[in-house]
Amino acid sequence: MKFDSQVVHGTGKCDPATGSICVPIYQTTTYKHPSLSESCGYDYSRIQNPTRQALEETIAMLEEGTHGFAYTTGLAADMAVFSLLSAGDHAVISDDVYGGTYRMIEKIWSRYKVEFTFVDPGNLDAIEAAMRPNTKLVFVETPTNPTMKVADIAAIAKIAKAHGAYTVVDNTFLTPYLQKPLNLGADIVLHSATKFLGGHHDTMAGLIVVKDPELAEHFKLMVGTEGAGLAPLDSWLILRGIKTLALRMQRHEENTRKVAEWLRNHPRVEKVYYVGFPDHPGYEISSRQASGFGGMLSFTVDSVETVHRVIENVKMIMFAESLGGTETLITYPLTQTHASVPEEARLKLGITDRFMRLSVGIEDVQDIIDDLAQALN
Ligand SMILES: Cc1ncc(COP(=O)(O)O)c(C=O)c1O
CATH class of the missing domain: 3.90.1150.10 (Aspartate Aminotransferase, domain 1)
Structure with missing residues (x-):
């Protein structure tokens, strides 16, 4: 299926109970299991919810990753990404990131003995020079918000990989309709789905897509533990936005x-x-x-x-x-x-x-x- 059809049909799964062609809003916190040794597949909506899952599978398909994760906002998704860092780690960040991302780094993560270097994402030599033995993440937006600088995703991913660091791309501005960072070598794609994916200025959401099983485990743990998974109605609204x-x-x-x-x-x-x-x-x-x-x-x-x-x-x-x-x-x-x-x-x-x-x-x-x-x- 071509991308324009994929956005309309999503993962193509009808509701198994009714055949509804639209994903239902599963407004529930918990799930009844048939017996002590059998599970219905869901336990508790902080961990997973079928409407949220439909959105996560859809964004994973559109970004050509394997696992998607849906958060209450783009910044909640950002928090989950930066929680990959432990005390003593270092991250290289684009010097022109969204102000809220900058605030999160400066006001919160800096308190956890994590170090950051801000560099021009268009300058590959500066990125290479900023890499340290303890660099774990390279984080870029492209184009940047708001000065529209462009980062060469493939070249940056190559540098990061050579230093054993993950490349994170905030793909909010272009969406997978125009740019697919995982196919260019990035490890993590992040979205403020509040923007083009939702598309109607009516819903806050954040999305992450990965294809590495270890990263998938990290975000699975974070979404269930941090408690910032997207609510069923908001998941449905983003799914609806994605159709167009x-x-x-x-x-x-x-x-x-x-x-x-x-x-x-x-x-x-x-x-x-x-x-x-x-x-x-x-x-x-x-x-x-x-x-x-x-x-x-x-x-x-x-x-x-x-x-x-x-x-x-x-x-x-x-x-x-x-x-x-x-x-x-x-x-x-x-x-x-x-x-x-x-x-x-x-x-x-x-x-x-x-x-x-x-x-x-x-x-x-x-x-x-x-x-x-x-x-x-
Ligand atoms: C590029 C970019 N990334 C992340 C965010 C944060 O997303 P949210 O407002 O959904 O928390 C924004 C918000 O404007 C943004 O523009």
């Missing part, structure tokens, strides 16, 4: 390309961060490892006054955090998504007070452009 992933991603892609080109020619716009421009430094790598550039872009404008004008005057576009849903959202990383990143690090990345991020939705692209035009002028 291919259609939505096509439209996000088409709209984003047009909006990026339009913004680039606007006199008040200084720079557009969009991987799909042939002069973007990551264009070539991205074209090799992904089949599209996704629905995200960032841009800087001529003044802080212009930022205020845009944010206060957009009408259809909404000034809100998050990304990847049907509606176009404009975000101000300085005070929103990246407020936890220290000023010096933020400025080094170019996240200034004139920097905005756009999650381009699936509306008519002319309405998006018209709205930006009236707000910018």
Whole structure:
């Protein structure tokens, strides 16, 4: 089956009790066993639930892994990934990760005697130089949030493997519709499924996919022990969102390309961060490892006054955090998504007070452009 059909049909299992073609919402905490020596296959919903399991099997299939794990949020999934580290371990992290991931590392994991080095994910020499004998994880987003840097997944995985470390790729921005990190050598794929996978700005979720049995055991233990497994209704909502992933991603892609080109020619716009421009430094790598550039872009404008004008005057576009849903959202990383990143690090990345991020939705692209035009002028 092709990917566009896989998202619609999922694992293709009908409900065994009724034949329902939609996965039922198994709203239960526990399961009745037939006898002392027989189990119905489920014990307790913290450990496993059939609706959550359907989502986990679906994302494992779409990412071409063997085991999927569904968490309450992307950050809960991140916590499970970082719990692979023990005191004395070291991790190499992209210097342009989502602000919440940065906060989790700085405020929580640093207290557990785990060491971190932040590097530019586009600089392979810097990654190689950062590796230590105790490096256990290399963690990248690609493209990065919000400055749209591109990391060469295959090359990074090669470096990590040579040093006995796992490669983790946050695939939130592109989804398996456009990029499959496990096929490029990554060990762990992570998603904030709150974004494009869910797709409607209505459900929080995080997903992990692996194909190594030892890693699968770790996440199985974590999901059942940490108690952050996704609830049945939320699992169902993400499954429902995934059914239209291919259609939505096509439209996000088409709209984003047009909006990026339009913004680039606007006199008040200084720079557009969009991987799909042939002069973007990551264009070539991205074209090799992904089949599209996704629905995200960032841009800087001529003044802080212009930022205020845009944010206060957009009408259809909404000034809100998050990304990847049907509606176009404009975000101000300085005070929103990246407020936890220290000023010096933020400025080094170019996240200034004139920097905005756009999650381009699936509306008519002319309405998006018209709205930006009236707000910018
Ligand atoms: C790239 C990326 N990874 C992880 C997260 C965290 O996900 P969640 O908000 O679902 O906890 C986000 C949130 O914005 C994100 O953008």
